[in-house]
Amino acid sequence: MVRLITHNLLACHVKGCTSNNFPLEFKDVQVVLRESEFNPDFLRGFIPKIEWSALIGAARELGDTSLPDQLPEMLDDDFLKTLHHVLLEIHVEEGIMVCPNCKHNYPISNGIPNMLLAEHEIG
C-alpha cells in the first residue's frame, strides 16, 4: 500500500546518505487502483507539504500523466479530484524503491515496503 502521498515524504535513511536521497525511484512496479473517499479539506491542508516535482516524476513513472507540471494557482474541484486520485488511489503492490544516491533497494512486497537496514547502514 505504498501510495504517492507517502512516497512523496519518503527519503532514504541509510547512514551517511544525506543528499540527493529523495525521491526514491520506482522499479518493476505493479500498480493497483483502489477508490477512496474524497476529502478536499485534507488535500488543501496537505498541498504545502508536497514536493511537486517529485510527485510529478513519481506519477509519470507509474504511468499517470494527469497532473500539470506546475502546481496551479487556482485549486478548483477538478484539480483536487485528480490530485486525490494520484495521491491516494494509486497503490504500488509489488516492486522496488531505489535510492538515487546510495542505490539502496527497498523492496515492496504485498504492498508493504521493507525499510529495514543492515547493521552497517544504521546511522
Add this chain to the structure above:
Amino acid sequence: MSRPELIAPPEIYYGDIEAKKYTKNTRNQQIQADMTYRALELLNLPPDEPAFLLDIGCGSGLSGEILDEEGYIWTGVDIAPSMLEVALEREVEGDLFLQDIGQGFGFRPGSFDGAISISVLQWLLNAETSHPTSSPPHRLARFFSTLHSSLRNPSRAVFQFYPSSDDQIQLITSIAQKAGFGGGLVVDYPNSKKAKKVFLCLYVGGGGGARQLPEGLDGEIEEDGKARFERRREREKSKNGKRKGIKDKDWILKKKELYRKRGKESVPRDSKFTGRKRRPVF
C-alpha cells in the same frame, strides 16, 4: 504483569500465531482502543482539520482502525511482518511500512501533523546484539531525533508505554529532550495498579515558554463490570458515633439457639437478663 519484551524481539515474539492471538483478544482490543482515544485526546489536534498522522508500532492496526473512524489519514510502521499481514487482512486504510524504529525514519522534515504510539517504547529498551548501534540509548536517540525532524512545527507526539522502572522513564525522557522535544509524562490513574497508564507527551516547537502538560486522569475508574475494587464491609455506626457492639443480645440468642439445635447440653435458659451486664458491685 507479563513482559513480552523480555522474552524475544518483537518481530520474533509476534509471529503468525501470536499476532493473530493478540488481535483477536477482545480485551486487548478494548484496551488498545481506550488508549488510542486517550492518546488522540492528548494530541489535541485542531478539531476540523483532517490531519496526517504517524502510527509508530501500528501492529495489526487496532489503533489504526480508530484513526480511520476518526477521519484521519495515517501511515503506520511496525517491525513485525506477521502483525502487518494481519493488518492487511483487516483492510485498514493507512499505508504500512516494515521498519525498525530504532534505525530511524527517512521521512522528509515536517511530514506529519502528529504521531501516536501505543505500547511500543518498552520494546526499544532491550539490546538484541552487542553491536553499538543496537544499544538502547543509541536506538532511542536515533528514533527520537529522526522523529523530531519528521514532525511538523508545532505538533505533538504521544506515546503510551509500560516502563518497568523509573530509570527507564528517566532514560527515555532525557534522550527525547536531547533530540529537541519538550513535554513530559502524563500518568493516568496513578494510584491504581491495573488501570495505571503512562503517556509520554512530547512537543515539537510550541512558540517558546513552558507549555502546560495536560493533567493525568485520576479518581475512581468507571465501573463497567470489569476491574473493580474488592468489596469492603461498611461498618455500621450508631447515631451517636459509637460502634455498635457485635456481641449484643441478638447475637447471644442466635448462638444459644444454634447450640440447642446441635444438641449441646447445658445451654443456659433465655430470660430477660440474657445479654445484660452484671452490676459492678458483684
